[in-house]
Amino acid sequence: xxxxxxxxxxxxxxxxxxxxxxxxxxxxxxxxxxxxxxxxxxxxxxxxxxxxxxxxxxxxxxxxxxxxxxxxxxxxxxxxxxxxxxxxxxxxx
Numbered sequence: 128x129x130x131x132x133x134x135x136x137x138x139x140x141x142x143x144x145x146x147x148x149x150x151x152x153x154x155x156x157x158x159x160x161x162x163x164x165x166x167x168x169x170x171x172x173x174x175x176x177x178x179x180x181x182x183x184x185x186x187x188x189x190x191x192x193x194x195x196x197x198x199x200x201x202x203x204x205x206x207x208x209x210x211x212x213x214x215x216x217x218x219x220x
Contacts, residue, residue, distance in 0.1 A: 128196050130213040135188040138213045141180040142196050145205070152200035159183065164191040164212070189217045 128142040140159055154176045162169035166187045174181045186192065191214045195207040 128194075128208045128211055130194055130211050132213060132216045133182060135216040135218045136186045137182050137184045138186060138192060138194070138215060139180060139182050140194055140196065140213075142208065143179065145198050149205075150198070150200070151205055152202050154198045154200055156199045158197045158199060158204070159194065160197070160207075161186075161192045161194045163187060164193060166190050168192075186215050188215055190215055 128140065130138050130140045133139045145154060156176050157174045157178065158171050159174065159181055160171045161183055168187050168190070172181060172183060191212050193210050193212055195210045197207045198205045
């Protein structure tokens with residue numbers, strides 16, 4: 128998984144398909160969780176099973192976010208990806 132800031136309030140998150148030998152069934156969706164390291168800003172976003180990227184929007188400016196992707200199957204959620212830290216951009220004002 129990797130991420131990059133796409134603006135002062137958004138981060139583009141990209142990930143690869145889970146290897147077949149690590150899937151606990153057919154993947155039905157992914158959930159991206161994000162949590163600010165310094166602000167009270169966290170949440171999660173559900174994305175489709177064919178998606179490999181998602182832009183997180185409405186974030187705080189110039190803040191580090193811990194981001195993790197979880198794959199879901201009919202049996203429930205699998206282990207999360209190794210978390211990454213991405214900082215949103217500074218406002219261009």
